[in-house]
Amino acid sequence: MEGVIEMLPKSLASLLGDNFYTVAAPAAAGLAAAYMLYSWRQGRDLPPGPVGLPVLGRLPWISRNQMHRSMMKICQQYGDISSFYLGSRLVIVVNSYPLMKEMLDSQMFSGRPQLRLFKKLTRGCGIIFTEGDVWNQQRRLSLRTLRDFGFARKRTVEMVDEQLDSMFNGFDEIAALYEPVQLLETFLLASNAIVAEMTLGQKFEADDPAMKLVNAIVKKLIEDGIIQGVEFLFPAMERLADLVPASSSLVSDTERLHDMIRGQIRKREAVMKDESVEPQCLCDAYIKEKRQAETAGDFETFKEHQIIRVTMEFFLAGTDTTARSMEWLLLYMAFYPEVQDRVQNELDSVVGQSRRPRMQDRTELHYTSAVIDETYRKASLVGTGVFHRSVEDATFHGYRIPSDAIIIPLVYGVHHRAEYWERPNEFYPEHFLDDEGRYRSSPYLIPFLIGRRSCVGESLARMEIFLFFTAIMQRYRVRPEPEFAARKEEILAGSIGAFVFPGDYQVTMDRR
Numbered sequence: 001m002e003g004v005i006e007m008l009p010k011s012l013a014s015l016l017g018d019n020f021y022t023v024a025a026p027a028a029a030g031l032a033a034a035y036m037l038y039s040w041r042q043g044r045d046l047p048p049g050p051v052g053l054p055v056l057g058r059l060p061w062i063s064r065n066q067m068h069r070s071m072m073k074i075c076q077q078y079g080d081i082s083s084f085y086l087g088s089r090l091v092i093v094v095n096s097y098p099l100m101k102e103m104l105d106s107q108m109f110s111g112r113p114q115l116r117l118f119k120k121l122t123r124g125c126g127i128i129f130t131e132g133d134v135w136n137q138q139r140r141l142s143l144r145t146l147r148d149f150g151f152a153r154k155r156t157v158e159m160v161d162e163q164l165d166s167m168f169n170g171f172d173e174i175a176a177l178y179e180p181v182q183l184l185e186t187f188l189l190a191s192n193a194i195v196a197e198m199t200l201g202q203k204f205e206a207d208d209p210a211m212k213l214v215n216a217i218v219k220k221l222i223e224d225g226i227i228q229g230v231e232f233l234f235p236a237m238e239r240l241a242d243l244v245p246a247s248s249s250l251v252s253d254t255e256r257l258h259d260m261i262r263g264q265i266r267k268r269e270a271v272m273k274d275e276s277v278e279p280q281c282l283c284d285a286y287i288k289e290k291r292q293a294e295t296a297g298d299f300e301t302f303k304e305h306q307i308i309r310v311t312m313e314f315f316l317a318g319t320d321t322t323a324r325s326m327e328w329l330l331l332y333m334a335f336y337p338e339v340q341d342r343v344q345n346e347l348d349s350v351v352g353q354s355r356r357p358r359m360q361d362r363t364e365l366h367y368t369s370a371v372i373d374e375t376y377r378k379a380s381l382v383g384t385g386v387f388h389r390s391v392e393d394a395t396f397h398g399y400r401i402p403s404d405a406i407i408i409p410l411v412y413g414v415h416h417r418a419e420y421w422e423r424p425n426e427f428y429p430e431h432f433l434d435d436e437g438r439y440r441s442s443p444y445l446i447p448f449l450i451g452r453r454s455c456v457g458e459s460l461a462r463m464e465i466f467l468f469f470t471a472i473m474q475r476y477r478v479r480p481e482p483e484f485a486a487r488k489e490e491i492l493a494g495s496i497g498a499f500v501f502p503g504d505y506q507v508t509m510d511r512r
């Protein structure tokens with residue numbers, strides 16, 4: 001304790017001197033008691049959870065790159081619905097399927113955190129960051145256009161086929177050089193090209209400056225969690241985010257991307273002038289809806305910035321997610337060669353080598369379908385879900401959930417609960433097979449989340465991933481490079497940023 005006195009400013013220390021125990025200690029105890037009383041009053045009736053530090057909350061205890069696992073531990077200790085502060089934000093973590101379903105089905109918990117930076121980028125338009133009527137209208141229209149131009153379209157299968165052709169050329173060239181393949185980059189190019197054609201109605205070459213811009217900005221938005229972090233954790237300091245240079249460059253880069261999309265919309269408007277032309281892409285569908293709405297006097301619902309944002313958000317939500325799911329699938333195959341053997345044997349017997357696999361084959365590819373689902377489960381790409389917000393004060397299962405609390409649907413937790421899965425911590429495709437070896441789905445598999453805001457691109461993503469995966473497995477054997485083979489556990493354990501990603505690795509692809 002004398003050491004503490006030495007650390008105090010001289011004047012204060014001399015003032016306290018021998019009185020330290022009679023003045024400072026009770027003052028410190030008083031402050032601590034006041035803080036505990038304040039925390040207790042703040043925390044009354046909230047879901048249970050650990051107490052944190054003033055200002056920082058539980059931040060020092062949450063491992064930044066293992067956040068999904070830290071949160072699961074909290075829920076295991078405090079309950080399926082737990083609460084604590086991250087900075088000055090109250091977060092509510094939900095870790096059980098029935099509670100998550102009830103919450104995410106409710107309008108009360110279907111908001112999104114309203115960050116100043118996002119408002120600046122979106123100007124209140126789009127789907128991912130909006131709420132209320134705007135969200136409802138844009139979500140409905142994008143679901144419809146995704147059905148018309150996305151997964152339900154013959155053209156989408158052709159697009160996947162074209163991407164497979166160029167992917168295979170790349171894999172063959174690299175295999176001839178005995179070099180490792182860049183899985184993520186390869187799949188990003190392919191998923192970008194598909195979203196670009198579906199939204200903007202034009203084919204873009206991989207080295208097109210527009211595609212390079214899209215790639216760079218999506219990467220920035222996904223990886224620059226820290227900028228949003230200041231604002232997210234300490235909403236009172238949100239204006240500080242403007243001072244972070246990366247934040248303002250993000251805004252100007254995003255504006256450049258908006259301009260690129262605007263230019264493309266102009267081209268489609270020229271094509272769509274002829275009213276007999278049927279819409280060919282998302283932009284066309286919006287242009288048509290816009291005309292109809294404007295004829296009826298509505299100049300707001302489909303204003304240009306809406307089209308721009310929805311297009312941009314399809315890139316944001318639909319490219320990295322699909323590419324990273326493919327990366328995980330091939331990594332699991334590389335590290336589980338016996339599972340890869342079974343997938344390839346099944347493909348050989350159901351499809352053979354004379355044609356590529358088709359969606360219709362899925363009903364016979366039981367083991368392959370189980371492997372895809374088990375990879376969604378085990379990798380849990382969107383480990384901490386996409387955050388929701390309670391839009392008003394609410395009571396949920398007897399707990400108080402204040403307006404503006406952050407709701408975290410812990411996908412990773414549901415995917416790893418012993419009550420739902422026979423071997424939660426193993427890669428075990430049998431989770432999705434019945435006793436006869438036939439594929440069976442599970443309600444507890446929620447990679448696209450559930451409820452009112454669940455992923456609008458789920459069917460498209462599932463289709464792309466099935467077609468890419470089966471065609472690649474039909475033709476190539478994937479293997480880890482020898483120096484990475486021994487690091488299987490560490491690579492597959494991964495860490496979390498915006499998504500759960502694997503540790504560093506290298507794999508090779510050889511023609512079968």
Ligand code: HEM
Nearest residue numbers: 128317318321322325382386448449453454455456457461
């Ligand atoms: C494997 C690939 C994908 C995964 C794992 C995935 C996962 C998710 C998840 C977890 C959410 C959050 C749902 C919620 O907040 O409740 C979401 C939302 C969304 N996804 Fe996906 N997604 C994928 C592919 C796609 C694709 C291909 C598109 C479109 C082309 C897309 C468009 C969207 C949009 C627009 C939202 C926002 C929905 C809303 O806020 O109402 N996603 N996705």
